[in-house]
Amino acid sequence: MGENQGYEIDLSGWYKCDIDRKQLKRLMRRDNWHGLLWFGGYFALLAATGYLAYLAIGTLWVIPAFFLYGTIYAFAAPIMHETHHGTAFKSRWLNELVHWLTATMLLTEPEYTRWGHMNHHTYTVFTAKDIEIELPRPPGIMPVVLRLFGIVMVHPVKICKRAFGIIEDKAKEMVPESQLPKVIWFSRLLIFVYACIGGLCIWTGSILPLVYTVFARFYGSPIPKLFVFTQHVALAENVYDHRLSARSIHLNPVFRFFYWNMNYHIEHHIFPLVPFYALPALHEQIKDQLPRQYSGLWDAYKEMVPAMIRQYGDPAYIIKPILPEAQLQQQTGAI
Amino acid sequence: MADNLNWILVCDADELDVEDAISFKQDSDIYAVYRTPSGYYATQGKCTHAGALLADGLVIGEIIECSGHQGRFHIPTGKAVRPPACVALKTYPVKLEDGKLFIGLQN
Numbered sequence: 001m002g003e004n005q006g007y008e009i010d011l012s013g014w015y016k017c018d019i020d021r022k023q024l025k026r027l028m029r030r031d032n033w034h035g036l037l038w039f040g041g042y043f044a045l046l047a048a049t050g051y052l053a054y055l056a057i058g059t060l061w062v063i064p065a066f067f068l069y070g071t072i073y074a075f076a077a078p079i080m081h082e083t084h085h086g087t088a089f090k091s092r093w094l095n096e097l098v099h100w101l102t103a104t105m106l107l108t109e110p111e112y113t114r115w116g117h118m119n120h121h122t123y124t125v126f127t128a129k130d131i132e133i134e135l136p137r138p139p140g141i142m143p144v145v146l147r148l149f150g151i152v153m154v155h156p157v158k159i160c161k162r163a164f165g166i167i168e169d170k171a172k173e174m175v176p177e178s179q180l181p182k183v184i185w186f187s188r189l190l191i192f193v194y195a196c197i198g199g200l201c202i203w204t205g206s207i208l209p210l211v212y213t214v215f216a217r218f219y220g221s222p223i224p225k226l227f228v229f230t231q232h233v234a235l236a237e238n239v240y241d242h243r244l245s246a247r248s249i250h251l252n253p254v255f256r257f258f259y260w261n262m263n264y265h266i267e268h269h270i271f272p273l274v275p276f277y278a279l280p281a282l283h284e285q286i287k288d289q290l291p292r293q294y295s296g297l298w299d300a301y302k303e304m305v306p307a308m309i310r311q312y313g314d315p316a317y318i319i320k321p322i323l324p325e326a327q328l329q330q331q332t333g334a335i
Numbered sequence: 336m337a338d339n340l341n342w343i344l345v346c347d348a349d350e351l352d353v354e355d356a357i358s359f360k361q362d363s364d365i366y367a368v369y370r371t372p373s374g375y376y377a378t379q380g381k382c383t384h385a386g387a388l389l390a391d392g393l394v395i396g397e398i399i400e401c402s403g404h405q406g407r408f409h410i411p412t413g414k415a416v417r418p419p420a421c422v423a424l425k426t427y428p429v430k431l432e433d434g435k436l437f438i439g440l441q442n
């Protein structure tokens with residue numbers, strides 16, 4: 001452990017791609033306008049689809065309209081993720097405001113969730129440590145369904161306990177001690193916000209405030225989750241090389257807009273300080289050192305699903321991406 | 336005090352832009368050498384929190400933000416200024432001579 005504060009992993013031990021230092025510094029530069037543009041666009045679409053859904057009430061269009069609204073609502077998750085890293089905006093207060101807002105939309109308390117995600121970056125797919133491993137190996141049907149609808153990501157009992165200052169040991173392990181009061185106060189604020197929404201339902205005599213918020217977090221979750229599953233599922237565990245434990249996929253600009261470029265997932269894990277809008281440029285700089293980028297969701301799933309099925313008979317089975325150096329060796333050998 | 340120092344060449348000073356950092360290895364130890372708006376500085380090379388290389392982080396004015404967990408340190412003093420970092424960095428003297436940058440290490 002050495003000088004590290006209780007960590008069992010020395011982060012400098014992870015594989016790093018070679019990249020020109022000055023180029024990397026340029027890519028890490030932050031600004032506000034990218035975040036404002038993407039977040040503004042997201043919120044405008046959320047408001048527009050929310051209004052359409054409202055107009056569709058009383059017609060058969062209500063189901064697809066609310067599904068569309070809920071899907072956009074649940075795409076708050078990649079925005080929250082970017083603000084976990086402080087890379088969504090240059091301005092710290094703006095970053096923290098959006099962090100709180102998106103976490104609240106997703107029924108989570110922002111501070112604990114941030115440090116849980118830092119834990120994921122420290123111990124990416126290390127089975128004994130990483131709390132964000134999406135699916136066990138082999139993946140059961142129930143974990144897939146529960147994850148798909150975002151159910152296991154919401155912890156109302158823990159939030160209530162934290163609001164009373166009762167913080168579980170796991171949280172104390174991950175959240176820096178100086179930040180624990182924030183966990184308590186944000187938990188209280190989360191409860192207050194949702195008590196107000198509940199109160200609004202009673203006051204208006206309508207369930208709509210819940211349909212637009214709490215329920216949307218669940219019924220809108222499946223499509224965003226289909227993107228999230230591609231990040232690590234069926235890849236290597238307990239290795240210090242994100243090229244083996246994470247997956248990058250190609251997506252069209254619309255999907256990349258909603259997903260805040262998290263399809264460049266290997267790149268994000270190796271260089272987490274590079275903001276979302278610079279990830280395509282980072283990819284161009286280091287792609288020769290990465291495994292092939294999957295051509296899309298279908299390309300990823302056609303490998304993932306058979307691998308997950310195979311894991312029922314052979315739980316040790318994992319997908320092993322071909323690294324460029326191995327590919328080069330193969331080619332050289334062939335010559 | 337200064338007599339006890341062994342001045343080791345790090346790099347040409349113009350290799351570092353303002354708000355830039357570079358890793359420097361001497362024997363088995365890693366150091367981070369920075370250029371901030373107020374000058375050149377050096378600290379230990381790995382974050383006191385989880386060991387990430389500080390030179391891979393982002394220099395913002397007089398602050399280095401670690402690439403691992405976004406902990407922050409005040410470069411001139413090494414003081415930890417944002418969690419999860421809470422243990423200060425060791426700092427080292429730096430001098431500029433004939434356009435070259437040297438770090439002062441104890442003999």
